[in-house]
Amino acid sequence: MPAEASAPTPTPATPHTPKGTSDDSAISDAASETSEPFRTFVEDNLDALAAHPDREVLVHEDHRLxxxxxxxxxxxxxxxxAAQGVTRDATVTLLSGNLPETVAARYAANLVGCRVNHLYNKLSADVQAAIVQDVETQVLIVDPHYADRATEITDSAPVRHVLVLGESKREIGQDxxxxxxxxxxxxxxxxxxxDDICTIRHTGGTTGHPKGIVTTFEQVNRMRRMVDQARxxxxxxxxxxxxxxxxxAAGMLADGVIQAGGTVVLHDDFDAGExxxxxxxxxxxxxxxxPPLVYQLLDHSDSERRDLSSLLGLTYGGCQASPARIADAVRRFGPVLLQFYGQNEAGGISVLTPEDHDLDRPERMRSAGKVLPSVEVAIRDTDGRDLPVGELGEICIRSEGTMTGYWKxxxxxxxxxxxGWLHTGDIGFLDDENYITVVDRLKDMIVVVGGHVYTTELEDLLNSHPKVLQSAVFGVRDADRMEQVHAAVVAAPGAPVEAEELRAAVRGQRGPMYEPAHITxxxxxxLTDAGKPDKKLLRKRAEERA
Known part of the structure; x- marks a missing residue:
């Protein structure tokens, strides 16, 4: 079913490939269709900062910029x-943690007209090297803390320039x-x-040939407008x-805060107490x-004694959330939670506002929110037919935020x-108020004898048990190539629980089809580098045990 207010129908996207070397002296004041000079989000953000030059914008440990x-x-x-001979349309890859200089380097590379690829730091060196090579990296910008890893990468994927964000313990490139x-x-x-590429963003945990999601500068501007409308x-x-x-997502949200004249405080990694x-x-x-990090924050003993009264918005998204645990978070943190559903391929899709996190309407918190006004959503069956309200199918979207394509x-x-429609790979349905509910990923759905097991539904059921903090459900094929339901469970402190107790609870509420064959x-x-439950790793461990 299409959304209430739809975006203009975009031209079907095609895969983006490099345009070849161009005159680097050309700048972006070429006239657009409206004869207005084109401006990137970087220029807008930097102009916004000029109004209050003494305002704190980035904080990292004792470093305040x-x-x-x-x-x-x-x-x-x-x-x-630019002085290194780097021209427009070159690829700059970042191998860096959450430093203020990381944000500055990304902005600088985009000003030069380069496409930027930011590596997930917890991927293996082999996968990172494959990405560096695949996107035709000309410049590798390195956090000094990752000097050893940069050497591993460039040994197998040489690049023209290695630039380091400060002094390094070993000589790997210029400062x-x-x-x-x-x-x-x-x-x-x-x-x-x-139409130049602004970013090439890879999915976390990619193995084999990298899957790079291409977004142009104009598309970034459109996505920023979509997010601004929802904020x-x-x-x-x-x-x-x-x-x-x-x-x-933290990087994209930081851009919005900078544009608004706010401050971004940077942590190297997630630690609930910190x-x-x-x-x-x-x-x-x-x-x-x-969501898994929301649960860690909620379960930390300091969450009850710290002064969190300044918190106005705790945005969560990126993977399925447990409604039971989100309800607990609302009780603990107050009416500040906001769910944002989107994909790198699709941009923003829907928002579940703080007002929608209503403890008296638990069914609402099972949804991913109301479809954004500028997005069209259709729920389709395997034959591509649109399905009516309430029926499960693949979520397909059409908007100005849709990616150009996968890199090459x-x-x-x-x-x-x-x-012109993006097939998200998510399974879900729309209700009559245009709220969308996501029940699983197509690739995660477990096909068992008698039907389908939607992993998020079983996870929500397990998480609702008083002796369970978190769970992850995934399928593992047995010797006969039939899928079996597996669950990894984190028990609540001081509440010993047996696997059979959980199986009995599942049987009683959802029937034997949903009962896990194995509970670990x-x-x-x-978690992956992005903070999602690493089901690939859990599945691999289960297969090794088998």
Missing amino acids: TAGQFRALVYRMARAI LLALAAEQPDEPFVSRARP PAERELPRQLACTTLAH VLATIERERITHLFLL QPELTAEVLRD FVDALP
């Missing part, structure tokens, strides 16, 4: 990168900060054009805590977490982009 300092650093970096210090800090005119009005300047990788302490100390107003994978692009108790669920 003002708007004026950050703006000057971006311009100096852009000149330093980009030192090079930038030699450059003037006057504004650098962007060389990017609307509630701010009562004060935002102070965001970025405690998940900037290569994922997050709670930082919210209190830095008066954090906004936070993005994947036309066959894969053609599989998911058909006639773990101290914590393994």
Whole structure:
């Protein structure tokens, strides 16, 4: 069923490939259809910072960067990168943690007109090297803490330039900060054009041939407008805590905070106790977490004693959430939770607002929110036919935020982009108020004798048990190539629970088809670099045990 207010029908996307070398002196003031100069989000953000140069914009440990300092650093970096002979349409890959200089380097590379790829740091060196090679990296920008890994990568995937964000314990390339210090800090005119690639973003945990999601500068502008429309009005300047990788959603949300004149506090990694302490100390107003990290925050003993009154918005998304656990979070943190459903391929799709997190309407919290006004959604069966309200099928979307395609994978692009519609690979349904509910990923759905087991439904049932904190459900094929239901369970502290007790609860509420054949108790669920439960790793462990 289409959304209530639909976006203009986009032209069917095609896979994006490099356009070849162009005159690097060309800048982005070529006239658009409306004869207005094209401006990238980087230019808009840097101009916004100029109004209040003394305002704190980025904080990392004891390092506090003002708007004026950050703006000057971006311009100096852009000149330093261009001085290396790097031209528009080159690929710059970031191998870096959550440093202020990481954000500056991304902005600088985009000003030069380069496409940026930010590696997930917890991928193996082999996978990272494959990505570096696949996207035709010309410049590798390295966090000094990852110098050893950079050597591993470049040994198998050589690049033309290695630039380091400061002094490194080993000689792997030139110091980009030192090079930038030699450059003037006057504004650098962007060389990017609307249809140039802004980002190539890879899915977490990719193995084999990398799957890079291509987004142009114009598409980034459109997606920012979509997010702005969905964002509630701010009562004060935002102070965001970025405690998940900037290569994922935290980086995109940080851009919005910078544009709004706010402050981004950077953590190297997620630690529930440190997050709670930082919210209190830095008066954090906004936070993005994947659902498993929300649960860790909720379960930490400090969540009851820390002053979290500054928190206005705890946004979660990126993977399925447990309604039972989200309800617990509402009780603990108050009416500040907001679910954002989207994909790198699709952009934003729907939002479940704080008002929708109504404890008296638990069915509403099982949804992923109301479809955004600028997005069309259709639920389709395996033959591509639209299904009526309430029926399960694949979620297909059409909007201006849809990706251009997968980097140099036309066959894969053609599989998911058909006639302008993106086939998300998610299974769900729409209700008569245009709220969308996601029940599983097509690839995660378990086919058993007698029907289908939707993993998120079983996870929600297990998580609702008083002796369970978290669970992850996945399918494993047996010797006869039939799928069996497996569950990894984190038990609640001080509440011993047996596998048979959980199986009996599942049988009683959902029937034997949903009963897990195997339940493994773990101290914590393994997570991907983005913070999602690592079901590939859990499945591999189960197969090894078998």
